[in-house]
């Protein structure tokens with residue numbers, strides 16, 4: 001019989017025994033035993049979403065060994081767990097799953113919020129559209145363990161606090177599902193900033209008084225004149241040259257320009273192969289191409305024997321307010337050189353052809369760009385959002401994205 005069953009049994013037996021002398025004491029003792037057993041046999045759910053999970057795992061492993069506290073057999077299914085430790089950042093997309101997991105745990109069940117992220121959003125409190133600012137906005141939390149991340153000792157202390165709490169439960173103070181904190185939205189940093197400004201004002205006025213007083217007490221005082229120290233001369237440290245394999249920039253550019261005479265470099269419209277060298281050995285070619293030639297140029301860069309840009313490192317976008325740029329970063333795995341390629345996309349029609357037909361890996365990159373910028377890729381086999389829920393309002397990396405519900409701006 002589980003401890004939940006035992007509590008129901010004490011409830012029934014209590015109805016009979018309470019009436020007799022000593023009956024209450026007997027029931028209290030049974031209850032003590034039940035809650036003692038419950039507190040010392042916590043079964044945590046395997047749940048870790050970010051760096052705090054490392055500390056949680058360390059708490060469970062040999063050095064700290066949470067089994068000594070009766071916390072053991074981490075369960076891979078919520079149906080066999082009665083404790084969930086929120087170890088890490090909780091993003092919006094994870095929110096629904098977390099609620100489902102919590103609902104599937106049998107009662108009585110407990111929650112520990114481990115680390116700043118699980119308590120309040122932590123370092124992602126500001127400017128983050130995707131982070132939930134505290135696990136208690138989703139499920140009731142019993143114990144909060146502060147830190148970023150908290151050390152295993154802190155988590156063990158949190159577990160001991162939870163055990164104390166469980167041991168206080170019983171017939172007179174039964175476990176019941178907690179309520180979400182109805183805390184009005186408070187921006188603690190702004191409040192702290194206001195308090196700080198008030199203190200600064202007080203300090204300033206006290207200092208002013210002290211200055212006046214000093215002048216009255218020492219009418220002949222003249223402050224010493226500062227002496228200038230000669231400017232120190234630092235030795236010039238030569239910059240390390242990037243070790244290059246393969247071709248020089250001017251050679252790469254001339255190969256491309258031979259087949260694409262209209263090609264130019266980003267912010268260098270009139271560049272010629274002879275002048276590319278002036279951009280320095282560390283410069284990486286940053287080609288700019290109109291949309292209609294985008295796919296063909298990527299194909300050329302990949303298939304040309306001498307260039308052989310056979311590896312897609314990254315595909316991303318930039319919002320320039322009036323238009324987007326799609327940026328592709330390619331590498332020649334044989335020769336080691338890299339090339340950027342960008343193509344403008346209008347805001348009125350945010351569409352461009354997919355390059356997933358050339359690089360399979362582009363599929364996910366393009367989905368990410370669609371998710372975060374709203375740019376569609378024609379011919380993409382699976383144009384869906386990647387990170388955010390389908391009903392997320394807007395595309396959060398666009399410069400005009402605004403959602404005060406999700407994004408708290410920094411107060412400075």
Ligand code: SF4
Pocket residue numbers: 050051052053087088089114115116117118122123147148149150
């Ligand atoms: S609180 Fe710090 S350590 Fe823990 S998940 Fe957040 S960022 Fe990582």
